[in-house]
Amino acid sequence: MQIREIPTGTILNPTGGYLGEGFTHTINLYRGCALGNSLCGLYCYAQWNPHHTLGRVWGRFLDVKTGFVEAYRAQYNRLKQPVRGEPKPLRIFLSSVTEPYPPQERTARRMRRLLEEMLTRPPDRLVIQSHTPLVIEDLPLLLALRQRCRLEINITVETDKEALPPPFPRHAYLPAARIAALRALRQAGLLTVAAVSPLLPLDDPLTFARQLEAACDRVVLDHYLLGDGSREGQRTKQTKLPMLLNANGWNAWTGLAPFDEVVKTFRQVFGDARVGISRAGFNVAHRDLPDIQVQDSS
Numbered sequence: 001m002q003i004r005e006i007p008t009g010t011i012l013n014p015t016g017g018y019l020g021e022g023f024t025h026t027i028n029l030y031r032g033c034a035l036g037n038s039l040c041g042l043y044c045y046a047q048w049n050p051h052h053t054l055g056r057v058w059g060r061f062l063d064v065k066t067g068f069v070e071a072y073r074a075q076y077n078r079l080k081q082p083v084r085g086e087p088k089p090l091r092i093f094l095s096s097v098t099e100p101y102p103p104q105e106r107t108a109r110r111m112r113r114l115l116e117e118m119l120t121r122p123p124d125r126l127v128i129q130s131h132t133p134l135v136i137e138d139l140p141l142l143l144a145l146r147q148r149c150r151l152e153i154n155i156t157v158e159t160d161k162e163a164l165p166p167p168f169p170r171h172a173y174l175p176a177a178r179i180a181a182l183r184a185l186r187q188a189g190l191l192t193v194a195a196v197s198p199l200l201p202l203d204d205p206l207t208f209a210r211q212l213e214a215a216c217d218r219v220v221l222d223h224y225l226l227g228d229g230s231r232e233g234q235r236t237k238q239t240k241l242p243m244l245l246n247a248n249g250w251n252a253w254t255g256l257a258p259f260d261e262v263v264k265t266f267r268q269v270f271g272d273a274r275v276g277i278s279r280a281g282f283n284v285a286h287r288d289l290p291d292i293q294v295q296d297s298s
Contacts, residue, residue: 001034001060001062002060002061003062003063003064003104004061004062004063004064005063005064005066006031006063006064006065006066007065007066007067008066008067008068010071010075011065011068011071011072012026012072012075012079013026013028013096015093017229018229018279019093019096019282019283020283021283022091022093022125022282022283022284022285023091023093023125023283024088024089024090024091025090025092026093026095026096027072027092027093027094027095028065028094028096028097029064029095029098029100029111029114030063030064030095030099030102030110031062031063031065032056032058032061032063032098033046033058033062033098033099033102034062034102034104035059035099035102035132035172036058037060037169038059038169038170038172039164039168039170039171040156040171040172041058041172042168042169042241042244043198043224043228044058045228045229045230045235045236046058046097046098048235062102062104064108064110068110068114069113069117072114072118072121073117073121077121080121089124090124091124091126092123092125092126092127093129093282094126094127094128094129095129099132100128100129100135101130101131101132101135102132103134105134106137111138112138112141115141115145116141118148118149119141119144119145119148122148122149125149125151125152125285126149126150126152127151127153127193128151128152128153128154129154130153130156131155131156131172131173132155132172132178132181133177133178133181135153135181135185136181136184139185139188142185142190143188143190150285151190151191152190152191152192152193152285153182153185153190153192153193154192154194154195154220155178155182155193155194155195155216156196157175157178157182157194157196157212158199158200159175159199159200159201160175160203160204160207160211161175161200162176164200164201164248167244168244168248179211179212179215180215182194182215186215186216186217191218192216192218193216193218193219194216194218194219194220195222196219196221196222196262196266197220197221197227198222198224198228198236199223199253199258199259199262201245202262205261205262209266209268209269209270213270217274218274218275218276219270219274219275219276220275220276220278220281221259221262221263221266221276221277221278221281222277222282223259223278225255226278226279227278227279227282242254263275263277
């Protein structure tokens with residue numbers, strides 16, 4: 001794994017397309033992904049972004065951004081303390097093209113430093129999207145920030161299978177560990193969302209839905225044909241995922257028929273209002289979130 005630090009002058013990136021309905025900006029504290037050789041790296045759409053790979057092999061590099069606190073502070077002040085006009089909304093999706101809690105976060109602590117800055121300069125809405133249970137390590141900061149903005153924690157759990165047969169890569173973190181993290185965050189008082197995205201084959205959809213319902217407030221279901229940011233899942237079709245599904249007798253899961261059945265099952269367990277689908281599901285704000293009025297203390 002090649003790891004290097006890279007300076008950044010901007011950290012708030014305006015959204016458009018897939019996240020444009022619910023968010024004004026994204027933040028990515030890393031470039032590349034240390035989980036790229038695991039199961040989630042197999043289907044990750046970010047591997048096709050030449051701006052991020054710069055010709056490098058996905059899963060073999062991680063760029064760690066520096067100067068992001070100063071960048072956030074400057075951009076925040078321009079948005080919330082403009083020389084002319086009213087303050088602008090700031091609804092952040094973190095992260096959109098990389099994992100915010102890679103194993104290296106335990107020493108780099110980019111997320112922790114950003115969350116500390118957000119306590120002083122809170123966004124209006126913050127969604128943290130992770131594939132790992134490591135988000136729990138920042139629980140005290142998250143609880144404090146929950147009092148300053150509309151905060152949701154999303155953790156991806158794309159299957160109930162603890163392992164898929166070779167040559168599928170291994171999970172970076174087992175589904176059970178991620179479900180346990182959702183449960184712990186929810187019990188602490190945070191709003192949690194399980195992102196079943198992209199949906200992979202399930203052993204028992206009903207039991208899986210019940211496990212997630214006991215661990216989180218809401219679920220978002222997605223299929224790569226709907227939600228990889230390209231027409232009819234063309235990005236994912238460039239990966240080995242469809243081929244491996246077919247080779248293991250799961251060819252039906254490359255279409256939407258099983259997805260539709262899983263959606264029905266989850267709606268039976270969660271109720272319609274707590275089940276989001278693809279793009280609309282990620283963009284909608286949780287209905288139980290209050291409108292928090294914050295005063296910038298900078």
